[in-house]
Amino acid sequence: MYLWPRTIRWQMLLGLVLIETLSIALFAFLLTDYLQDRVSSRAHSRLEQQSLSLATQASQPILDHRGDLIQQAVKLQAGFGSVVRTFITDPTGKVLFTSEDTAAAHPLTAEELAQIRQVKPDALHVFQFGDGRQEGIQPIYNGSVLLGYAWVESYTQWDKDLVSVVLRATVLFGGGWIMLSTFLAWLVARRFSRPLTLLHAGTRSLMSMPQGSGNFPLPVTVKNEFGDLIIAFNRMVASIAEQRAGLSDTLSLLDSMLANAPIGLAFVDRNLRIVRVNQVFATLTGVPLSRHLGRTVSAIMSPEAAARLEDAFQQVFSQKIHNIEIELLGEGPAPIRDWTWLVSVYPVLTSQEHVRWAGMIVRDVSERVRAEETLRKTEKLAATGRLAASIAHEINNPLEALTNILFLLRNFSTLDAQAHEYVVMAEHEVRRVAEIAQQTLRFYRQSTLPGRATLAELIDSVLDLYRGRLSNQSINVDRGFDPQQTVFCYSGEIRQVFANLFGNAIDAVPSGGRILVRARPSHDWRQPELKGIRFTVADSGSGMEPEVRARIFEAFFTTKDATGTGLGLWVSYEIIQKHHGTIRVRSRSAGSNHSSGTVFQIFLPDDETFSAPTQLAAKRAPKDESARPSLQS
Ligand SMILES: Nc1ncnc2c1ncn2[C@@H]1O[C@H](COP(=O)(O)OP(=O)(O)O)[C@@H](O)[C@H]1O
Ligand SMILES: [Mg+2]
Structure with a gap:
């Protein structure tokens, strides 16, 4: 055939x-x-x-x-x-x-x-x-x-x-007739087969390039059953295209739902190999998106985390458990600290209710966990602050009595020279205790209205609070400012800023290190007509890596595990913003041919008009202010 x-x-x-x-x-x-x-x-x-x-x-x-x-x-x-x-x-x-x-x-x-x-x-x-x-x-x-x-x-x-002549004539005529009729039949057949060929080609192109519309609709060239067939075919192609568009729409919607969901999503098949993940998940694991596919979680995560997840997947596949909640803890690369993930594992079912995949939804709750921890710490600090203030307050009365008694004692005529000298020394030390109590109180009491404050009030009082730590670590503090110079500000808040900067500097410098504090009348970098004071706090400490440096003003960002809150610079930044000032930092960590250190520069405009709009702003957003955990209490 x-x-x-x-x-x-x-x-x-x-x-x-x-x-x-x-x-x-x-x-x-x-x-x-x-x-x-x-x-x-x-x-x-x-x-x-x-x-x-x-x-x-x-x-x-x-x-x-x-x-x-x-x-x-x-x-x-x-x-x-x-x-x-x-x-x-x-x-x-x-x-x-x-x-x-x-x-x-x-x-x-x-x-x-x-x-x-x-x-x-x-x-x-x-x-x-x-x-x-x-x-x-x-x-x-x-x-x-x-x-x-x-x-x-x-x-x-x-x-x-005679017979053969007749035969020959018959054959000749027959041959001619066959040729003629074949030609006529060919013409007719062409009329029939043209639309069929068209349909055939159309079907093939539909199958070979399912995306493109090709050359549809096919032209209807004949008016018979074939023509009807082509019309029906065109209609069918159009409806297929419509369905296909709907389907791809749905698919791209699904894709977008997966890709843009603000949570990590990943799916594994029965062999526990990852079949789908979204960008958030890839960001969480720190492995590029494409490297997830076809791998198991153990190739991507720490063995303990992977073991717990795979255990959950197995349970989902074998018992169809609807939701398994897991809290995963892990250690991130420095400077990011430990992370905490809340993972939900659930089955993805087919229409026949078979478990096709196991899905996992991952939420990074590290920030929340850290914030809660910090809040606890801050509350403790605040309570300690209040306690210190009340102690200072309580000490004041006995101190006054003590001062009076010492004054009386000094004027006793029966005292010999030696005893007199001791009394003077005692008086001196008691005055210092009183001073510390005063400072503590002043630090604690918030100034609600801006006013003129001397640099001595702003800087020296704070340094006094750190005197113990400074002398313990034998840190040399270099002061370069006029103590009588005044500046218009919320003095309590500016003291808060210096407390943060000095605290950080003391944390950073080794014992025997140096801290330099400077203040000069100056003007704004960007608006030279704006007069004010430029403060410099520099230290010879460890300095910062660029990736740390980039994040120090973020809330809760800290590299000090137990002792840090990550709030100091965040609060300081807000305070300087409120004063319409600027804060800048330069820092470098130790290298082979240079020493390390950090320099903070603050420009505070000495502008008595600034408070008006700011107070308005503060009134407008009081909730915002109070919602922030702060060390100011
Ligand atoms: N003078 C400094 N030298 C080195 N690192 C610093 C200095 N000041 C701030 N940092 C870095 O900035 C981070 C954030 O500081 P801060 O907001 O005060 O929070 P905390 O002191 O609680 O960590 C610190 O953890 C530290 O890594
Ligand atoms: Mg700090």
């Missing part, structure tokens, strides 16, 4: 040609069969007629012994197209007259002689030679006297030629 064509057009044509060839062949066969019958029977009767006619023509001349007339009759009969020769024999079979030139050339053969005996009087006789020749024999009588025989030999091929 390899030769059988693959298209309808050629199948139709081949079928047509086969049917026509077969029917024409059958027709030709029947025709020749019939013709041959008719032709041979006609030839037979013609031969009979010819031999009878020769016998009749010859009988009278034989009686009259007119040889010339006999010869003429013989020649006449031989002139007929189908006749080979004619001759007349005597009753014994001796050839007397022949249409051939020499009578001796053709005596009767034995076969012919045998025929004579079979010839009956008054009966026509025709016989066949073995080699396809035919001869008619007619006895010539005169009354009852047998005069001889008239012979006519016929040329059988002559009749056969």
Whole structure:
């Protein structure tokens, strides 16, 4: 069947040609069969007629012994197209007259002689030679006297030629007819197969490029069932495209839901390999998004965390548990501290309720945990601050009594010089205790209104509070400012800023290190007409790495595990903002050819008008202010 064509057009044509060839062949066969019958029977009767006619023509001349007339009759009969020769024999079979030139050339053969005996009087006789020749024999009588025989030999091929001519004509006509009808059929088939070919090509292009619309809709070129089919096909393609668009819309929505969800999402299959994750999850694990796919969680997370997660996945897959909550703890790379993740593991079900994937939702609650911790610490600090203030307050009365008593004691005349000296020393120390109590109180009491404060009040009082730590670590403090210089500010808050800066500097410097405090009248970097004071607090401490340096003003950012709150610089920044000032920092950590250290620079505008709008602003957002944990209490 390899030769059988693959298209309808050629199948139709081949079928047509086969049917026509077969029917024409059958027709030709029947025709020749019939013709041959008719032709041979006609030839037979013609031969009979010819031999009878020769016998009749010859009988009278034989009686009259007119040889010339006999010869003429013989020649006449031989002139007929189908006749080979004619001759007349005597009753014994001796050839007397022949249409051939020499009578001796053709005596009767034995076969012919045998025929004579079979010839009956008054009966026509025709016989066949073995080699396809035919001869008619007619006895010539005169009354009852047998005069001889008239012979006519016929040329059988002559009749056969006729049949073959007819056959040839039939075949020729048949061939022509087949060609013509094939051409006509080809035209018709083309009309049918064109739309089919179009449909076929359309289907193929639809399958090969499912995204593109290709060359749809297909043109409707015919008005019949094929045309209807093309219209239906176009409609189907349009509805498929519509469905596809809807589907891809839904898919991209789903993708976006996954990608843009502000929580970490990841899904694993039954082999516990990750099949989908979103960017937040990748950010949480610190592994690039693409490196998650096809891997297990143990390849991405710490062994303990992975073990707990895989355990949960197994439970979800085996028992279809609907939600497993896990709290994962881990250690992040410095400077980020420990992290805490809240993970929910749940099954992703197919429509047949089989567990296809296990999903996990990860929320990073490190900040919250840290904030809670800091809040606890801050509250403790605040309580301690209040306690210190009340102690300072309580100490004041006995201190006053003590001062009075010492004054009285100093003026006692009975005291010797040595005792007097001790009393003076005691008086001196008691005055210092009183001073510390005063400072503590002043630090604690918040100034609600801005006012002029001297640099001594702002800086020295704070340094006094740190005196113990400074001398313990034998830190050398270099002061470079005019203590009487004043600046317009909320003095309590500015003291708070210096307390934070000095505290950090003391934390950073090694024992024997240096801290430098400077203050100069100056003007703003950006607005030179704005006058104010520039403070510099520098230390020879450890300095900061750039990634730490970038985050120090963030709330809760700290590198000091137990002792830090990460609030100091955040609060300081807010305070300086409130004063319309600027705070800048330069820092470098220790390198091979330079020493480390940090420099904070603060510019405070000395502007008595600034408080008005700020107070308004403060009133406008009182909740905002009070919501912030602060060290100011
Ligand atoms: N003078 C300094 N030298 C080195 N590091 C500093 C200095 N000041 C601040 N830092 C860094 O900034 C971080 C944030 O400081 P801060 O907001 O005061 O919070 P905390 O002191 O509670 O850590 C500190 O943890 C420290 O890493
Ligand atoms: Mg601090």
